[in-house]
Amino acid sequence: xxxxxxxxxxxxxTNPEGIAIQFPIEKRNFTYGQLHNLAYEISLALQALSxxxxxxxxxxxxxxxxxxxxxLGILMADLAYLPLDVDAPDSRNRFIIEQSQAQAIMTREDxxxxxxxxxxxxxxxxxxxxxxxxxEASVLSGPEGLAYxxxxxxxxxxxxxxxxxxxxxxxxxxxxxxxFVLRPEDTLTSIAPLHFDLSIFDIFAGLxxxxxxLLLTPSESKNPLLLSSYIAEYGVTTIYATPTLLQLxxxxxxxxxxxxSKLRQVLFAGEVFPIPALRALQEIWPAAKFYNLYxxxxxxxxxxxxxxxxxxxxxxxxxxxxxxxPYDQCAILQEDGSISDKLTGNGxxxxxxxxxxxxxxGMPEQxxxxxxxxxGRMWYKTGDLVEVDSNGDLLYHGRRxxxxxxxxxxxxxxxxxxxxHQHEAIAQAACLALEKEQSVSAIWVFYVAPxxxxxxxxxxxxxxxxxxxxxxxxxxxxxxxxxQTSSQKTDYQALKQLL
Amino acid sequence: MAQIKTQLREYLLTELNLPLxxxxxxxxxxxxxxxxxxxxxxxxxxxxxxxxxxxSFEPHEVTAENLDSINIIEAFVNHKQVSxxxx
Numbered sequence: 001x002x003x004x005x006x007x008x009x010x011x012x013x014t015n016p017e018g019i020a021i022q023f024p025i026e027k028r029n030f031t032y033g034q035l036h037n038l039a040y041e042i043s044l045a046l047q048a049l050s051x052x053x054x055x056x057x058x059x060x061x062x063x064x065x066x067x068x069x070x071x072l073g074i075l076m077a078d079l080a081y082l083p084l085d086v087d088a089p090d091s092r093n094r095f096i097i098e099q100s101q102a103q104a105i106m107t108r109e110d111x112x113x114x115x116x117x118x119x120x121x122x123x124x125x126x127x128x129x130x131x132x133x134x135x136e137a138s139v140l141s142g143p144e145g146l147a148y149x150x151x152x153x154x155x156x157x158x159x160x161x162x163x164x165x166x167x168x169x170x171x172x173x174x175x176x177x178x179x180f181v182l183r184p185e186d187t188l189t190s191i192a193p194l195h196f197d198l199s200i201f202d203i204f205a206g207l208x209x210x211x212x213x214l215l216l217t218p219s220e221s222k223n224p225l226l227l228s229s230y231i232a233e234y235g236v237t238t239i240y241a242t243p244t245l246l247q248l249x250x251x252x253x254x255x256x257x258x259x260x261s262k263l264r265q266v267l268f269a270g271e272v273f274p275i276p277a278l279r280a281l282q283e284i285w286p287a288a289k290f291y292n293l294y295x296x297x298x299x300x301x302x303x304x305x306x307x308x309x310x311x312x313x314x315x316x317x318x319x320x321x322x323x324x325x326p327y328d329q330c331a332i333l334q335e336d337g338s339i340s341d342k343l344t345g346n347g348x349x350x351x352x353x354x355x356x357x358x359x360x361x362g363m364p365e366q367x368x369x370x371x372x373x374x375x376g377r378m379w380y381k382t383g384d385l386v387e388v389d390s391n392g393d394l395l396y397h398g399r400r401x402x403x404x405x406x407x408x409x410x411x412x413x414x415x416x417x418x419x420x421h422q423h424e425a426i427a428q429a430a431c432l433a434l435e436k437e438q439s440v441s442a443i444w445v446f447y448v449a450p451x452x453x454x455x456x457x458x459x460x461x462x463x464x465x466x467x468x469x470x471x472x473x474x475x476x477x478x479x480x481x482x483x484q485t486s487s488q489k490t491d492y493q494a495l496k497q498l499l
Numbered sequence: 500m501a502q503i504k505t506q507l508r509e510y511l512l513t514e515l516n517l518p519l520x521x522x523x524x525x526x527x528x529x530x531x532x533x534x535x536x537x538x539x540x541x542x543x544x545x546x547x548x549x550x551x552x553x554x555s556f557e558p559h560e561v562t563a564e565n566l567d568s569i570n571i572i573e574a575f576v577n578h579k580q581v582s583x584x585x586x
Contacts, residue, residue, distance in 0.1 A: 219562070222538040225545075226558040252542045456518040460534050472534065475518060 004147050004166045004173065005075045007208035011184075012036035018184060019212045021065045022234055025220060030065040032210070038066065038126060042073025042106075045123060045130055051079060051103045054146045055138060056361075058082045058102040060093070060114055063194060063217055066128060068203060070106050071148075071194070075166075079104075080146040082161070083194035087218065088468045092159065094118065096151050100161055100361055101138035105131045143358035150197055152297050153403070153410050153471070154366070157418030161361035162297045169200060171327040171354035172300040176205040179304075180265060180291075184210035186237045187262075189230075191221045191245065197297045198269060198408065201240050211238075221245060228253035228260070235262045240293075242270040242408030247277035255284040269293040269301065270408025272318045272396060274436070282310040294321035294396065296410070298370065298380050300355040302328040303394055320393035321386070328353030330394065331379060332386065339374045346387035348400055350379035404433040406440045409470045416443070416473065419466040423459075425449045428482045430490045431473065434499055442474040446482060446495055453478035503552070503573045510547055511569075515540045526570045531563035541566055548572070554579035 011018065016033030023029060030038075046057065057074045059081055061067040074081040082100055084093050097105065097118050105119050109129045113121065119131035147166045151159040182188070188206040190213045192198035206213050214234050220226055221241075228249065230236065239246075246268055249255065266281070266288050273292065282290065290307040305322025324330045331341040333348040340347075350372065357380070359367035371378045385397040399405070402413045413431040420429035429447040433440045445459075459476050483494035508524060511517050517524070517535055530536040536544070544566060545556050554576060565575045 223558065223561045224542065225556065225561050229558040248539070248542060252546065455523070457533050457535065464534065469534075474537070 002166070002170060003075065003145075004169050004204055005072050005208075008032075008072060008204070009036065009076075011207065011210040015184065015210055018210055020207060021068060021213045021215050022187070023065050023215045024230060024234070025217050026064075028065075030069075035065065035069055035072065035207075038069035039072035039076055041125060042070055042128070043076035045125055046073060046077040046079060046104065049104055049122065049130075049132055052137070053078045054080055054142050054144070055103040056080050056082050056100050056142070056146075056149060058084055058097055058100070058105045059194065060084045060086060060105055060107040061128075061194075062086055062108075063190075063215055065215065066126070067194060068207075068213070068215070070128065071203065074106075075147060080142065080148055080163075082149045082151075083199075085193065085195045085468055089465045090114070091466060092468065096159060096161070097133075098135075099158075100149060101133070101135065101140050103133050103138055105133075107131070140362045142361065146358065148200075149361055150195060150297050153412045153415050157412075157415045160363055160366055163358040163361050164300070165358050168355050168357065169204065169300065172325070173200065173204040173208065175325055175327060176201055176301070177209050180205070180238065180267070182206060182209035182211050182238070186211040187234050188213055188238045189227075189236055189240065190215045191239070191241045192408075193218060196408070197295075197300060198240055198242070200300065201267070206238075224248040224251075224253040228255055228258050231260050231263060232258035236260075237262050237264050238267070239263065239265075240267040240269070243268050243273035243277065244271065244407040246281055247273070250277075250280035250284050253284070260285060261287070263288050265289045265291065267291045267293055269295070271405040271440075275316060275318060278319075286310050292319050292321060294394075295351075295355075296380075296382050296384075298357045299328065299351045299353075299382070301325060302351045302353070302355060303330065305393065318396070320389060320391075321396050322393050324351075324353075325355070328355055331374065332388070333372070333381065339372075339379075341375070343388050343392060343394070346397070347385065349382045349384045349386045349394065350374070351382060352377045352379040356380050404435075404440050404443075406433075406443070407470050409468075411443075411471050413443075416445070416463070416467060416471055419463055420445065420447060420459075422466065423454075423462055425451055425454060430482050430492065430495055432492060432495055432499065443471075444475045444477060444499060445473040446477050446479050446498070448479055448481055503576055504569055506551065507569050507572060510544070510551075511536075514547070515543060524569075527568050529567050531567045536566075544572075548576060552576050552580065554583065 012032040018032045019029050020032045020035045021030040057079050071081050109124045109127050120134050122130045122132045145165040147169050149161040151161050154160045188211050190202040292305040293301045295302040303321045305320050329352050331350040383400045387395045404411050416431045417429050427448045432444045434442040483491040485491045
């Protein structure tokens with residue numbers, strides 16, 4: 001089996017002086033040789049733990065060259081990495097560490113043990129600290145060749161760990177490297193946080209092609225003016241980001257002040273790109289090619305659509321998510337329950353093929369529910385509604401159920417409600433997403449508090465201890481009661497009238 | 500001096516429509532740290548400050564440290580206006 005990081009080791013061997021990572025916030029860089037040496041040291045330290053092959057090592061690290069080296073070191077040691085969101089509430093990270101039965105955690109040497117109830121110090125080296133789990137050895141069985149686990153929002157209020165093998169990740173990474181013709185002369189932005197699946201492209205497609213990764217922290221990524229200056233300063237050729245972030249560039253990036261002439265391609269994914277915002281972006285980057293990539297964490301990128309050259313069409317509706325990538329097949333679960341694999345009509349998109357996940361870690365029931373058997377294969381039910389247009393391209397028509405996409409993240413509105421119900425003053429809560437052109441502009445909360453309305457800051461603070469920042473609602477509305485349907489369920493349609 | 504603050508308050512409450520009652524918005528209310536102002540509102544605020552007070556933010560200056568409260572924003576605007584004159 002070819003492993004995910006093998007081509008990166010090859011780059012380090014053939015071009016050790018090449019710049020692997022630029023890290024502007026600390027004004028330093030890492031060559032491929034340095035990256036490899038640190039990754040190797042990390043893999044040796046991990047081997048000293050004598051963990052069974054495929055054990056999970058959680059990363060509790062800010063984005064940095066060392067964090068990338070840690071990812072490589074974990075893979076080199078035949079282990080799987082689980083990137084935690086360092087900005088997420090501790091309660092969520094504790095849940096993930098326990099639920100995943102992670103056998104080790106890596107963090108920075110200069111922070112004190114972040115999870116003292118769960119882990120014991122093992123050793124420190126090169127500014128990193130390695131802890132081992134204080135729990136018994138893991139009893140969860142992962143798939144053969146597990147590479148990483150990414151947690152996504154779950155409707156029951158508990159996040160689910162998507163397991164991806166080396167083989168599944170490589171299906172996408174190898175295709176992406178060839179399709180977007182990545183070369184050592186390329187500089188790629190690394191905007192996505194490590195726990196977000198867009199980072200798989202940056203790290204593995206980018207580094208396996210010998211590119212330079214421009215590693216950006218979350219605060220840098222939210223600053224379009226800074227991004228604009230970096231694109232010029234570092235000669236960025238390829239950007240992969242969510243529409244939420246990209247659409248800030250025309251208004252706030254002052255692109256005319258900077259030389260963006262090296263930028264040759266813009267990849268976007270994670271949500272719908274509204275056409276007016278996309279046109280504005282194409283106007284500031286007229287020479288770049290644009291690509292719409294689509295895929296839930298469970299399948300990685302599974303369909304794609306190259307946009308026609310800038311200025312050559314006058315499409316008004318959002319662009320299609322396009323055609324299946326060559327390693328996957330798509331089918332459509334029709335309204336009547338039949339499955340059409342000819343890609344006609346409309347219904348829920350199903351995906352089977354090489355890039356599909358190996359299941360949710362330690363959640364066999366949820367895994368069973370997420371997959372459907374058809375013609376002797378297992379298909380992942382994306383929950384996304386699609387239609388096939390006259391060109392045979394897939395058009396995205398929104399989500400089934402109460403999941404939304406915001407800033408590229410999947411959010412189960414039920415998870416926010418579950419968190420609100422933990423507040424002792426709140427009797428009832430319901431969440432709604434305000435949508436404009438198929439993209440979420442705001443999350444509203446309606447709640448009943450018998451003692452009277454609660455301050456916005458108090459509610460936000462309460463939620464910030466329980467759910468990640470990207471899930472935090474924008475508005476809280478106090479109501480005497482939440483409207484109900486005849487079956488005593490929250491009447492979301494009636495609530496919509498209140499927006 | 501007081502004029503900057505008055506204009507700012509007006510902008511934050513009516514244009515940015517921050518989720519606060521007027522009496523809750525004090526000069527030292529922490530807008531970014533207390534998650535009252537999100538990142539897009541911060542960018543709109545920068546745009547407003549540049550236009551209204553004829554200043555220009557450098558890329559690394561668009562940060563929470565310079566935008567976190569009415570007091571901090573006023574100090575930053577003053578500093579930019581002074582350094583613009585000096586230059």
